[in-house]
Amino acid sequence: xxxxxxxxxxxxxxxxxxxxxxxxxxxxxxxxxxxxxxxxxxxxxxxxxxxxxxxxxxxxxxxxxxxxxxxxxxxxxxxxxxxxxxxxxxxxxxxxxxxxxxxxxxxxxxxxxxxxxxxxxxxxxxxxxxxxxxxxxxxxxxxxxxxxxxxxxxxxxxxxxxxxxxxxxxxxxxxxxxxxxxxxxxxxxxxxxxxxxxxxxxxxxxxxxxxxxxxxxxxxxxxxxxxxxxxxxxxxxxxxxxxxxxxxxxxxxxxxxxxxxxxxxxx
Amino acid sequence: xxxxxxxxxxxxxxxxxxxxxxxxxxxxxxxxxxxxxxxxxxxxxxxxxxxxxxxxxxxxxxxxxxxxxxxxxxxxxxxxxxxxxxxxxxxxxxxxxxxxxxxxxxxxxxxxxxxxxxxxxxxxxxxxxxxxxxxxxxxxxxxxxxxxxxxxxxxxxxxxxxxxxxxxxxxxxxxxxxxxxxxxxxxxxxxxxxxxxxxxxxxxxxxxxxxxxxxxxxxxxxxxxxxxxxxxxxxxxxxxxxxxxxxxxxxxxxxxxxxxxxxxxxxxxxxxxxxxxxxxxxxxxxxxxxx
Numbered sequence: 001x002x003x004x005x006x007x008x009x010x011x012x013x014x015x016x017x018x019x020x021x022x023x024x025x026x027x028x029x030x031x032x033x034x035x036x037x038x039x040x041x042x043x044x045x046x047x048x049x050x051x052x053x054x055x056x057x058x059x060x061x062x063x064x065x066x067x068x069x070x071x072x073x074x075x076x077x078x079x080x081x082x083x084x085x086x087x088x089x090x091x092x093x094x095x096x097x098x099x100x101x102x103x104x105x106x107x108x109x110x111x112x113x114x115x116x117x118x119x120x121x122x123x124x125x126x127x128x129x130x131x132x133x134x135x136x137x138x139x140x141x142x143x144x145x146x147x148x149x150x151x152x153x154x155x156x157x158x159x160x161x162x163x164x165x166x167x168x169x170x171x172x173x174x175x176x177x178x179x180x181x182x183x184x185x186x187x188x189x190x191x192x193x194x195x196x197x198x199x200x201x202x203x204x205x206x207x208x209x210x211x212x213x214x215x216x217x218x219x220x221x222x223x224x225x226x227x228x229x230x231x232x233x234x235x236x237x238x239x240x241x242x243x244x245x246x247x248x249x250x251x252x253x254x255x256x257x258x259x260x261x262x263x264x265x266x267x
Numbered sequence: 268x269x270x271x272x273x274x275x276x277x278x279x280x281x282x283x284x285x286x287x288x289x290x291x292x293x294x295x296x297x298x299x300x301x302x303x304x305x306x307x308x309x310x311x312x313x314x315x316x317x318x319x320x321x322x323x324x325x326x327x328x329x330x331x332x333x334x335x336x337x338x339x340x341x342x343x344x345x346x347x348x349x350x351x352x353x354x355x356x357x358x359x360x361x362x363x364x365x366x367x368x369x370x371x372x373x374x375x376x377x378x379x380x381x382x383x384x385x386x387x388x389x390x391x392x393x394x395x396x397x398x399x400x401x402x403x404x405x406x407x408x409x410x411x412x413x414x415x416x417x418x419x420x421x422x423x424x425x426x427x428x429x430x431x432x433x434x435x436x437x438x439x440x441x442x443x444x445x446x447x448x449x450x451x452x453x454x455x456x457x458x459x460x461x462x463x464x465x466x467x468x469x470x471x472x473x474x475x476x477x478x479x480x481x482x483x484x485x486x487x488x489x490x491x492x493x494x495x496x497x498x499x500x501x502x503x504x505x506x507x508x509x510x511x512x513x514x515x516x517x518x519x520x521x522x523x524x525x526x527x528x529x530x531x532x533x534x535x536x537x538x539x540x541x542x543x544x545x546x547x548x549x550x551x552x553x554x555x556x557x558x
Contacts, residue, residue, distance in 0.1 A: 073460050102462025112457035116475045125471060126461035174461070 025084075026051045026213055027072065027182055032081035034067055034237075041067045042237045045081070049182065049215050054208045056224040056245075057217035059234035060260060065217035066109075068234070069184045072215065073106045086181055102130045105175030109187040111167045113159035113174070119146065120155040123174045131178050145177040146170075149203055165196030169203060176212070183207070185216035221264060225249050233257045334522045341514040341523035348510030349530050355424070355496045355506070359431045360489055366436040371443035372469065388440070395437035400495060404430040408502040427499030435492055442484045446477035486542040490535045497531075507531070 027049040034042040042064045049055045057065045070076045072083060074090060074097040083091045090100045113122050120142050127138040146152045149169040159167055168188055175183060185204070189197040201223050208214060208227050218224060224231050225245045232242040233254070241254045252258050282290070319325060373381070374388040395403070404427055411419075411426035419425070450473045458468035500509040507530060511523035 075456055075460060098459070098462050098464050101460055104460075106457075106460035108453065108457065108460075110453060112453045114454065114457070114472055114476075116479065126463060129467050129471060130462040178462075 024050060026053075026086060027215065028084045029068075029072070030082045030084075032068075032071060032083060033079045034064075034071055034076060035079050040237055042071065042078075045237070045239055047232060047239060047242075049213060051181075051213050052211045053229045054214045054216070054227050055230045055232065056228040057215070057232050057234055058219075058221070058224060058248075058260070059217075060263075063234040064237040065234055066186050067237075069106070069186045069215065069217065072182075073104055073184055074100055075106075098130070102126065102178065103180055104182045104184055105172075105178070105180035106184045107168070107171050107175050107186065107188050109190050111159070111164075111171045111191070113167055113171055115159055117159075118155070119151065119157050119159065119162070119170050122159065122170060123177050126174070126178055142173075142177055145173045148176075149173045163196060164192045165199045168192065168196075168200050172200070172203060172207075176207070181213065183212055183214045183216075185214060185218075187217055187219070189218065189220060219264070221249060221261075233260065235260070330520075332521050332525050334520055337514075337518075337520045337522035338526050341511065341526055344510045344514055345507050345523055345526050345530060348505055348507035349527070349534075351504070351506045352493070352496045352531075353534070355428055355431070355499065356489075356493050359428050359435070359496065360492060362432045363435045363439055363492070366432060367439035368443050370436060370440035371447060374440070374444055375447050392437045392440055395434050396441075398434065400430070400434045401498060401501070403434045404498055404501060406430070407433075408499065423502035424499070424504050427502045427504060431492065431496065431499070435488065435495075439485065439488055442481050442488065443477065445484075446481035447473055449480055450476045482542060482545065486539065490538060493535055493538075494531060 025048045027047075029045050029047040032042055032045040033040070045064075045068060047055070047068075057068065059065055067076060071078050072085070078091050081091070082089055085100060086103070088095065090097075114125070117125065120139065123142040123145060124133075124135075124138040127133040127141060128135060133141065143152060143155060146155055149172060151166060151169055151173070154162060154166065154170070159170065162170065168191075172183075172185075172188070188204075189200050192200065197220065201220060204214070204216075204223070205227050228245045230242060231245045231248040232239050233248060233252070233256070234240070235256050241248055241252060241257045247253075248257065249261065252261060370388045370391060373384045374392070376385060407426045407430040408423050411429065412421035412423065415421060447469075454472055454476065455468055458472040459465075463471065497506055497508040500506050500512070503509075505513075507527045508524075511527040514523035515521055
């Protein structure tokens with residue numbers, strides 16, 4: 001491990017975050033390519049995320065949205081291109097992936113909570129093991145974070161005893177508790193009943209208001225329109241169009257984007 | 268964003284006539300089923316017992332295998348031997364768990380650096396699962412002491428135990444490996460995405476879940492070990508089976524073997540029940556409903 005592992009700075013207000021001139025971009029992807037065998041899943045992907053921004057990836061199933069997030073989280077190794085996070089090239093094989101991942105928060109479509117731990121155990125595991133936070137302080141921070149997502153009274157519950165929406169909120173708390181520089185959210189509402197989607201999206205909207213930087217993919221176009229700073233349309237592993245939500249969703253320039261959006265709206 | 272529990276008005280609920288009729292039918296059926304089961308069990312046991320007792324050789328069988336006096340006189344010796352079985356079993360089981368868990372973890376390591384370790388683990392499992400246990404006991408039990416290696420005892424007990432540990436660990440390692448691989452990869456991903464290292468993820472995410480799943484097959488192997496601990500009797504160690512053999516040799520009455528058998532069952536059957544309860548307590552709540 002080349003760099004000392006440290007806890008990232010505590011949450012700052014949106015104003016502080018946006019007024020940070022030193023790092024205009026937190027994450028940038030340049031010409032990223034990813035293949036699974038002969039199947040090219042990402043090709044020539046260019047993307048930047050600035051601190052405090054919420055960038056939303058849209059596109060049909062199989063367009064490479066999830067793979068993109070997993071590449072950023074170093075759960076997959078890219079086949080070409082460069083991903084820079086916090087001013088450092090994280091696609092360099094000499095980079096300590098555990099350190100990079102400890103400064104991002106990833107939330108999965110299927111929650112992936114640890115069934116053998118209770119809710120507070122899930123939330124504090126990384127604090128205790130990775131960030132060397134003493135047990136009682138980790139517990140206090142975990143409880144505060146559960147309070148934040150409205151689940152303080154479920155601290156002792158097992159993940160299996162929670163509803164899908166509650167589980168996903170625990171997963172968000174687990175990813176958020178170590179104050180990550182970037183949140184990656186992989187279709188976090190796709191496994192939820194329509195009535196539960198709202199509680200998760202409301203939480204994400206609040207986080208955005210607190211200045212949490214987010215890169216996420218979703219099929220919730222309403223959420224993208226209301227919350228995103230930028231919307232990127234992926235098709236066949238390539239970003240065909242990106243811009244403000246008004247532009248991409250309201251006045252798409254590309255034929256493919258129009259086709260995709262009309263299909264989404266028809267359903 | 269807080270979860271509200273809708274306060275339902277407390278209304279007095281009375282079961283409907285349909286429900287009362289269903290409950291009554293279920294109650295009657297339960298009583299009838301119990302009566303039929305009891306009756307048929309009694310009949311079957313009576314028939315078997317009658318057939319056995321009235322068969323021409325029964326008196327000799329009873330005298331040779333179920334002699335009460337012989338049982339009482341041989342019991343202390345066999346019980347004394349069983350104490351050795353228990354000690355062998357406990358010590359070997361702890362060593363088996365440690366060795367097999369190590370082998371299983373080594374076999375699931377990835378990356379080219381771990382290749383020699385993986386190869387070693389695979390070779391060990393293949394060889395010791397292939398060898399009959401009795402052969403390993405002979406090999407080590409008679410060959411080991413003859414080597415008179417420095418620092419190692421020459422007692423047959425030690426080498427017999429070593430044979431049990433080596434042979435059983437190969438099986439148990441495969442049980443552990445199956446458990447480790449049964450934990451869904453998304454759990455590993457979740458651990459790693461939090462910044463946990465490979466080892467931390469294994470220790471805190473994968474192994475606790477794997478452990479719970481393999482408890483029933485592990486107990487199966489423990490029960491099996493309990494019985495096979497008697498095999499080291501071939502090395503001249505006086506365990507319960509050897510003691511029973513000695514008692515039998517006095518007058519060719521085989522009751523001591525039956526006594527030993529009953530004692531082994533007295534160990535294994537409660538253990539199986541205990542395991543079931545432990546596994547159920549630690550296990551996930553399945554969504555099986557009443558089916």
